[in-house]
Amino acid sequence: MSAEERLAAYLLGPLPEAPAAAGAYAQVVVAGGLAFVSGQLPLSGGKVRYTGAVGPENASEGREAARLCAINVLSQLKAEIGSLDRVVRVVRLSGYVCSERGFAGQPAVMDGASDIFAAAFGPRTHARVAIGVASLPLEAMVEVDAIAELAQP
Numbered sequence: 001m002s003a004e005e006r007l008a009a010y011l012l013g014p015l016p017e018a019p020a021a022a023g024a025y026a027q028v029v030v031a032g033g034l035a036f037v038s039g040q041l042p043l044s045g046g047k048v049r050y051t052g053a054v055g056p057e058n059a060s061e062g063r064e065a066a067r068l069c070a071i072n073v074l075s076q077l078k079a080e081i082g083s084l085d086r087v088v089r090v091v092r093l094s095g096y097v098c099s100e101r102g103f104a105g106q107p108a109v110m111d112g113a114s115d116i117f118a119a120a121f122g123p124r125t126h127a128r129v130a131i132g133v134a135s136l137p138l139e140a141m142v143e144v145d146a147i148a149e150l151a152q153p
Contacts, residue, residue, distance in 0.1 A: 002084070002085050003084040003085050003087065003120045004078070004083070004084050004085070004120075006119060006120055006121075006122075007074065007084070007116075007119055007120040010116075010119035010120075011071070011119075015071065015074055015075045015078060016044065016071065016072075016075055017075065017079075018072065018075040018076045018079040019040070019041075019043040019046070019072055019075070019076075020046075021038070022041070022137060022138065025038055026038065027076045027079070027080070028077060028079070028080035028081075030081070033149060033150055033152075034091070034149055034150065035077060035081060035087075035147070035148045035150055036145075036146075036147055037073050037076050037077060037145055037146045037148070038076070038145060039094075039096070039137075039144065039145040040069045040070075040076065040143065040144055040145065041069060041136070041137065041138060041142075041143055042064075042065040042068040042069050042072075042140055042141060043068070043072060048138045048139065049065070050062070050064065050065035050068070050140065050141040051138075051139040051141055052098065052139065052141055053099055053100045053103075053141070054097050054098060054099050054100065054103060054105070054106075054109055054141055054142075055099070055100035055103045056100075056103065056105070059103075059105050059108060059109060061141065062097060062105075062109040062112075062141055062142060063109050063111065063112035064112060065109075065112070065140070065141040065142040066097075066109050066110050066111075066112035066142045066144060067112035067113060067115065069095075069143060069144035070093075070113035070114075070115075070116035070117060070144055071116055072144075073113075073144055073145070073146045074116065074117075074120060077146075077148060081150060081153075082153075084120060085151075086150050086153065087120075087121060087149070088148075088149040088150060088151050089126070089149050090117050090121060090124075090126040090146055090147075090148050090149075091127065091146075091147045091148060091149055092126055092128065092129075092146065092147045093113055093114065093126055093127075093129075093145070093146050094128070094129050094131070094144065094145045094146070095109070095110040095113060095128065095130045095131065095143070095144050096131050096133050096136060096142065096143040096144075097109050097110070097130065097131065097132050097133065097141070097142050098132075098133055098134070098135055098136045098139075098141050099132035099133065099134075103132060104132070106130035106132050107130045109130065109142065110128060110130040110144075113144050114126070114128065126146075
């Protein structure tokens with residue numbers, strides 16, 4: 001089963017179209033066998049679906065936001081490289097979680113993103129950072145970027 005088939009089974013449908021960039025930058029840059037995916041927000045249908053700060057009371061919402069960000073990372077990768085089967089492995093995820101003061105649950109929030117990558121690529125783990133921040137673009141709750149190793153076409 002291909003990465004896209006595994007992911008479609010997990011998501012109960014295909015990947016959505018890759019969202020448009022929110023500024024003057026490339027969504028994905030491929031260099032030296034690596035794909036660098038710009039930070040993705042929890043966008044769906046052209047709108048930010050999760051906004052505001054994450055705290056103990058809404059950490060599950062933050063996890064869902066991270067999940068949606070990861071889906072958008074994969075949509076961007078597919079749009080750039082043609083097939084997710086070219087991904088040898090996800091090398092690193094960086095997660096930025098808009099956090100309430102004193103909230104320290106960023107790693108659990110980012111597990112939502114890691115779960116999406118595990119569904120697509122299996123248990124091959126990636127390096128990851130989960131950082132709490134005061135604000136994010138468009139008042140998004142979470143932003144996720146990634147670096148992936150690619151097989152030659």
